Amino acid sequence: MPEDTPGSSTSRSDRVEITRDEVAHLANLARIDLDDAELDHLAPQLSVILESVASISGVAGDDVPPTSHALPMTNVFREDVVRPCLTAEQALSGAPAQGAAAVRGPADPRGRAVSGLTRRTAAELADALAAGETTSVELTRAHLDRIAEVDGAVHAFLHVDAEGALAQAAAADERRAAGSPASALDGVPIAVKDVLATQGLPTTCGSKILEGWIPPYDATVVARLKQAGLPILGKTNMDEFAMGSSTEHSAYGPTHNPWDLDRIPGGSGGGSAAAVAAFEAPLAIGTDTGGSIRQPGAVTGTVGVKPTYGGVSRYGLVALANSLDQAGPVTRTVLDSALLHEVIGGHDPLDSTSIDQPLASLVDAARRGAAGDLTGVRIGVVTELGGEGYQAGVLARFQESVDLMVKAGAEVVEVSCPSFVHALATYYLILPAEASSNLAKFDAMRYGMRVLPEGVENPSAEEVMRATRDAGFGDEVKRRIILGTYALSSGYYDAYYGQAQKVRTLISRDFAAAFERADVLVSPTAPTTAFKLGEKLDDPMAMYLNDLATIPANLAGVPGISVPSGLADEDGLPAGVQILAPALADDRLYRVGAALEAALLEQWGGPLLDKAPALEGAAR
Amino acid sequence: MSADVLVPFDDVLERFDPALGLEVHVELNTASKMFCGCPTEFGAEPNTQVCPTCLGLPGAMPVVNRKAVESAIRIGLALNCEIAEWCRFARKNYFYPDMPKNFQTSQYDEPIAFNGFMDVEVDGQAFRVEIERAHMEEDTGKSLHVGGATGRIHGADYSLVDYNRAGIPLIEIVTRPIVGAGEKAPEIAKAYVAQLRDLIVALGVSDARMDQGSIRADVNLSLSPRGAGTLGTRTETKNVNSLRSVERAVRYEMSRHAGVLEEGRPILQETRHWHEDTGITTSGREKSDAEDYRYFPEPDLVPVAPSREWVEELRGTLPENPTQKRARLQAEWGFSDLEMRDTVGAGALGLVEETIAAGASPQAARKWWLSDMARRANEAGVELTALAVTPLDVARVQTLVDEGKINDKLARQVFDGLLAGEGTPDEIVEARGLAIVSDDGALGTAVDNAIAANPDVADKIRDGKVAAAGALIGAVMKEMRGQADAGRVRELILEKLT
Numbered sequence A: 001m002p003e004d005t006p007g008s009s010t011s012r013s014d015r016v017e018i019t020r021d022e023v024a025h026l027a028n029l030a031r032i033d034l035d036d037a038e039l040d041h042l043a044p045q046l047s048v049i050l051e052s053v054a055s056i057s058g059v060a061g062d063d064v065p066p067t068s069h070a071l072p073m074t075n076v077f078r079e080d081v082v083r084p085c086l087t088a089e090q091a092l093s094g095a096p097a098q099g100a101a102a103v104r105g106p107a108d109p110r111g112r113a114v115s116g117l118t119r120r121t122a123a124e125l126a127d128a129l130a131a132g133e134t135t136s137v138e139l140t141r142a143h144l145d146r147i148a149e150v151d152g153a154v155h156a157f158l159h160v161d162a163e164g165a166l167a168q169a170a171a172a173d174e175r176r177a178a179g180s181p182a183s184a185l186d187g188v189p190i191a192v193k194d195v196l197a198t199q200g201l202p203t204t205c206g207s208k209i210l211e212g213w214i215p216p217y218d219a220t221v222v223a224r225l226k227q228a229g230l231p232i233l234g235k236t237n238m239d240e241f242a243m244g245s246s247t248e249h250s251a252y253g254p255t256h257n258p259w260d261l262d263r264i265p266g267g268s269g270g271g272s273a274a275a276v277a278a279f280e281a282p283l284a285i286g287t288d289t290g291g292s293i294r295q296p297g298a299v300t301g302t303v304g305v306k307p308t309y310g311g312v313s314r315y316g317l318v319a320l321a322n323s324l325d326q327a328g329p330v331t332r333t334v335l336d337s338a339l340l341h342e343v344i345g346g347h348d349p350l351d352s353t354s355i356d357q358p359l360a361s362l363v364d365a366a367r368r369g370a371a372g373d374l375t376g377v378r379i380g381v382v383t384e385l386g387g388e389g390y391q392a393g394v395l396a397r398f399q400e401s402v403d404l405m406v407k408a409g410a411e412v413v414e415v416s417c418p419s420f421v422h423a424l425a426t427y428y429l430i431l432p433a434e435a436s437s438n439l440a441k442f443d444a445m446r447y448g449m450r451v452l453p454e455g456v457e458n459p460s461a462e463e464v465m466r467a468t469r470d471a472g473f474g475d476e477v478k479r480r481i482i483l484g485t486y487a488l489s490s491g492y493y494d495a496y497y498g499q500a501q502k503v504r505t506l507i508s509r510d511f512a513a514a515f516e517r518a519d520v521l522v523s524p525t526a527p528t529t530a531f532k533l534g535e536k537l538d539d540p541m542a543m544y545l546n547d548l549a550t551i552p553a554n555l556a557g558v559p560g561i562s563v564p565s566g567l568a569d570e571d572g573l574p575a576g577v578q579i580l581a582p583a584l585a586d587d588r589l590y591r592v593g594a595a596l597e598a599a600l601l602e603q604w605g606g607p608l609l610d611k612a613p614a615l616e617g618a619a620r
Numbered sequence B: 001m002s003a004d005v006l007v008p009f010d011d012v013l014e015r016f017d018p019a020l021g022l023e024v025h026v027e028l029n030t031a032s033k034m035f036c037g038c039p040t041e042f043g044a045e046p047n048t049q050v051c052p053t054c055l056g057l058p059g060a061m062p063v064v065n066r067k068a069v070e071s072a073i074r075i076g077l078a079l080n081c082e083i084a085e086w087c088r089f090a091r092k093n094y095f096y097p098d099m100p101k102n103f104q105t106s107q108y109d110e111p112i113a114f115n116g117f118m119d120v121e122v123d124g125q126a127f128r129v130e131i132e133r134a135h136m137e138e139d140t141g142k143s144l145h146v147g148g149a150t151g152r153i154h155g156a157d158y159s160l161v162d163y164n165r166a167g168i169p170l171i172e173i174v175t176r177p178i179v180g181a182g183e184k185a186p187e188i189a190k191a192y193v194a195q196l197r198d199l200i201v202a203l204g205v206s207d208a209r210m211d212q213g214s215i216r217a218d219v220n221l222s223l224s225p226r227g228a229g230t231l232g233t234r235t236e237t238k239n240v241n242s243l244r245s246v247e248r249a250v251r252y253e254m255s256r257h258a259g260v261l262e263e264g265r266p267i268l269q270e271t272r273h274w275h276e277d278t279g280i281t282t283s284g285r286e287k288s289d290a291e292d293y294r295y296f297p298e299p300d301l302v303p304v305a306p307s308r309e310w311v312e313e314l315r316g317t318l319p320e321n322p323t324q325k326r327a328r329l330q331a332e333w334g335f336s337d338l339e340m341r342d343t344v345g346a347g348a349l350g351l352v353e354e355t356i357a358a359g360a361s362p363q364a365a366r367k368w369w370l371s372d373m374a375r376r377a378n379e380a381g382v383e384l385t386a387l388a389v390t391p392l393d394v395a396r397v398q399t400l401v402d403e404g405k406i407n408d409k410l411a412r413q414v415f416d417g418l419l420a421g422e423g424t425p426d427e428i429v430e431a432r433g434l435a436i437v438s439d440d441g442a443l444g445t446a447v448d449n450a451i452a453a454n455p456d457v458a459d460k461i462r463d464g465k466v467a468a469a470g471a472l473i474g475a476v477m478k479e480m481r482g483q484a485d486a487g488r489v490r491e492l493i494l495e496k497l498t
């Protein structure tokens, strides 16, 4: 190798840099008006990110086929049959409005102190409903009261639908009274991440650009919740378009971690995790593109499940990265997640990537696991998902969990997944690429926000589009749109997006090899406990590192669960252990997760969340 | 408005070789759209055939229409293409107000069908047009630009968008560069589109109405110095929506390119718009380097991998090869080469075939479609198939003529009635009172009246000036309101006066 010129430690050709002019060109392709200050700011930031993700160019991929779909499926068709359309009124509704604030539901005037009902698990509430000990209206009201009391401090919700939830609760009570409940969870209320379309309820994805949009249709997950009789309490806060690990990128202000209101609740689904951790809802729906269910679960002491890709319909989930996104349960116990997973999971003909196979019996697996016997189960500890960069207290709790599993009869093997070191870079090429295209539809034409450019008389559609996209998207969204536009542009596709798809194949192969030796893989869910609000806001790369351990599962489409593993010694904040299983073997998550949970509960002498501060009267 | 310098066609050919390329979009006639269950009927109230998917609402997802894939494969097979064993949809990313998602779901480097050909007949000679690919994609919405002088988005006061068309399945059929066509280039272009349309009709996969946009042709053209064997910079002329226009657009662009090149200026690689009324093209948007579609595989759809069994099953549903079919029909119908060529050239082959199938004689079917109907279509500026006269109607009218109920002249009035939407041929004959009177009693009276009213004419005839009978025939026909057999009237007059 030729010597470099003295004084420069890296060779020129290795350096990746996006110039200010390039950023301007990319912003033009993406129809975003960036001003000079934004350009000055973005160019060096993007160069840092790109320098980091460009590391995958060194991975040998000549003979590696690219992966664009995690699970190999072909020939998913619908028959040529006409289905009902929207009415013209519905089609044209949700047209752009300006300046409507996020709506908050009124607190119930009869509101009163927390009832014991909100402390119970969903399974317990379902039992109480079945036994006639309470009604859905009563427990829905109890949760609305709790929201009214603590959500001012937590800010888990963007929109509370008290009226709708109580109406659904009353209907559930009627079904119970008639002896025909719609499901085991009929009448148990739930919170839904604001990234899922809810007919008649605002859906903002945490973005200004969707302010005022009221979808004319339900996401399949939401339709299934309604079918199963779960009253929807409201929509939960999130990082804008699910881009983030702290919920600080929400355009409507951050959510606060119920364990310490000065800290982040994780992200992007911090609202769902915080709502469940703060006893504002017994159940919630999250979505997980790179860890957005599992990492908030870990830092709030709750349970979160990312099902197998294609296991839960994505229809109506506003896409961040279509090939990675998956909706799943956010709960306080493993059993509750299994109950909820069975409600929302299963084939959906409206989602071409939905798996057309019956769901494994997840509730059975959770109940079996709770008996605490893991004899014969091989637990693989992934070398690459631990060690450097992980907080000592998090690692200690993780080791303790592994020891408990061994005590329950499991066998531990060390497995190595060498390609995982490239997972973060792969993810930050594939995600922005898909996202940049997904977010193109927000053009101020048909729904959401519309901003008129300043000082332009009779602006054209094009000018309105550019101004709206500049004003409506937050910094992180713009960063990723520009990055994705770059990764897909001609001349760069092969080096970035194409190469990332190849490395994705290598990551899947590592999983396949690891699952030859182990039934499940385990790691800490997140490298650290909850950090302080604002701490990493200006350092995108530091923020991205939160998802180091969770991202590989999304790239390979395999399922994962995060179970609370206890409190880190150094800060007394919750940590989580992640369990991963092969695609379609979601039942293993529940069996192993429930067994670990049982062992930990015994050690703690009660739920971990009992140690969290009471929030009554809390102010921030 | 055109300041284009045009070189006469023959001069163009002396100095340049044209290279043609045709991109034809075929709108399929599936009941539902490409990726959702919305209906595809033409002409519905704006924005009534839409759903979250074709409106591109946040969260909505596509699912591929099986019938559309079948149609694509059948088109591919009929064009002698290979059918991909595995292919994908891709996103073509660009912003346009009538495109709901600001990307079009299309196919990029993995089309469903590729490497085909079609033998096109011009003046009795076959010319092979090579097909590069046929791929599946979705249509966009339709913008209506209100106000402004041009009817285009630039300068319009405001624009309205109808999304009914958004998501209707399209098959885009792309030829390889057609070289060596020389002076025949305009005719080959027209014949290719005409024959392709006939093929699409025979396959039954599209309404194939150019006037309604269910077949749309983009014409690519470039010139290179004669004999150089290179390809020049091309322009893409859009909005060419009739067979006649295909030919005219090629001719115009050849003359315009030559004009630009002869002035020593470069041809801009750009999109041009064809103007049916003035017969010229004008510059659209320039294809600059900044246009970067950033194609990538559509992550919301899974690959299409047609099994070979499926492909063979579909091959079994193909109609007869058009060239062989034409030879067979010509023999069956007893048409001369010229008659056959005219029939094909007028785009009337299918119509004539159906008319014969409905009972008319081949010559009668040919006569009506190629003379009367062709003239009317030409006057209305529409395709023959767009006329409100069906092969069944023509066959019935001919039956009425054959039975002596009407004559050719009255038949034309029946066609007037059909075009005016007055009902079936029989209803129109009845309502307009068009039946011929051939009974000698009624005619005799009318002849007597005419003789009585025109004694001087009658005298001339009696004197042997038989040619003067015309005036009396006219008087009789007038009294009979045209519904008389003119030959019989003449006979009766001559019987009475000579």
Ligand SMILES: [Zn+2]
Pocket (backbone or CB within 6 Å): B033, B036, B037, B038, B049, B050, B051, B052, B053, B054, B055, B167
């Ligand atoms: Zn639709």
